[in-house]
Amino acid sequence: MDDGSTALILQRLKAAGLRPTRQRVALAGLLFRQGDRHVTAEQLHQEALADTVRVSLATVYNTLHQFTDVGLLREVVVEAGRSYFDTNVSDHHHFFLVDSGRLVDIAGERVAVQALPEAPRGTAIERIDVIIRLRNQPRADAAPAKPTRR
Amino acid sequence: MDDGSTALILQRLKAAGLRPTRQRVALAGLLFRQGDRHVTAEQLHQEALADTVRVSLATVYNTLHQFTDVGLLREVVVEAGRSYFDTNVSDHHHFFLVDSGRLVDIAGERVAVQALPEAPRGTAIERIDVIIRLRNQPRADAAPAKPTRR
DNA sequence: ATTCAATTTAGACCCATTCTAAACTGTTGA
DNA sequence: TCAACAGTTTAGAATGGGTCTAAATTGAAT
Numbered sequence: 001m002d003d004g005s006t007a008l009i010l011q012r013l014k015a016a017g018l019r020p021t022r023q024r025v026a027l028a029g030l031l032f033r034q035g036d037r038h039v040t041a042e043q044l045h046q047e048a049l050a051d052t053v054r055v056s057l058a059t060v061y062n063t064l065h066q067f068t069d070v071g072l073l074r075e076v077v078v079e080a081g082r083s084y085f086d087t088n089v090s091d092h093h094h095f096f097l098v099d100s101g102r103l104v105d106i107a108g109e110r111v112a113v114q115a116l117p118e119a120p121r122g123t124a125i126e127r128i129d130v131i132i133r134l135r136n137q138p139r140a141d142a143a144p145a146k147p148t149r150r
Numbered sequence: 151m152d153d154g155s156t157a158l159i160l161q162r163l164k165a166a167g168l169r170p171t172r173q174r175v176a177l178a179g180l181l182f183r184q185g186d187r188h189v190t191a192e193q194l195h196q197e198a199l200a201d202t203v204r205v206s207l208a209t210v211y212n213t214l215h216q217f218t219d220v221g222l223l224r225e226v227v228v229e230a231g232r233s234y235f236d237t238n239v240s241d242h243h244h245f246f247l248v249d250s251g252r253l254v255d256i257a258g259e260r261v262a263v264q265a266l267p268e269a270p271r272g273t274a275i276e277r278i279d280v281i282i283r284l285r286n287q288p289r290a291d292a293a294p295a296k297p298t299r300r
Numbered sequence: 301a302t303t304c305a306a307t308t309t310a311g312a313c314c315c316a317t318t319c320t321a322a323a324c325t326g327t328t329g330a
Numbered sequence: 331t332c333a334a335c336a337g338t339t340t341a342g343a344a345t346g347g348g349t350c351t352a353a354a355t356t357g358a359a360t
Contacts, residue, residue: 083230112264123284134273
């Protein structure tokens, strides 16, 4: 859909001093051809393999971090032990579906953070993350909440 | 300072069906004797050993989770691969000092989240986390920002 | 005291992520 | 066109939180 951006991506990679290698171009394709996505390294790796793109998991990690450094991706941490990479780098926040591990964007304007206490001296705000954790609402007649112990 | 709470803690443990064992009582002491704290399992374990409290790391993990389940602690995730446990279980948010890994509480009333889009059907808000990431402000004359690659 | 369930523990194990050192590949300059 | 080298990729080892297991220990209730 948004495939015109491929050229733009190559451009940004070049600007960042990243060679448009087979792997990087392929991963960028998977990441940005569709709309906004939230993927883990493992997911993207599987997707690549399924799409007959041979890439090592190490390269997927490298690429995700490089893209993040360059501003093509944003890393989102909502669960210990797992990182999501978000193709939406505009100012926004997230719903986190605890039960399914799914992330859903919330446009930045919809959330107002105000009356902040001043940041500790010598520090600057890098970013504000608002995460709204959602749990599947148990039906009134359903069985007692199954403890979701990991 | 707030040591009167020890009795209260024992009470809450009992109410939750958790025996006040030597280990649990000792860890509770370390956690709640001081003011609000944000500790990792590893940190608490070290602290216990330093305080001549013999506890295994596994027990520290068990205890932190049990305390969390009972509402004595709240788990905070801001970095992939590390969980913090917060002794402040009231409604509040956090500054996260990226460079030092330190968390600082922000009273709940100081942050207003408004105009939320409705939560996806069949889900209920479990909790809202606002994390303000702070970076040490580089002095104007300082060396160029050292990339803080993990 | 006896007994049994709850608890603790050492150590194995898991799993996401990072590291390493070698193989490979774009790009540049002759 | 090709040599040559820096940038990349990669397999596999290594790391590091965190969890699991099975056996030993302990608290509480008789």
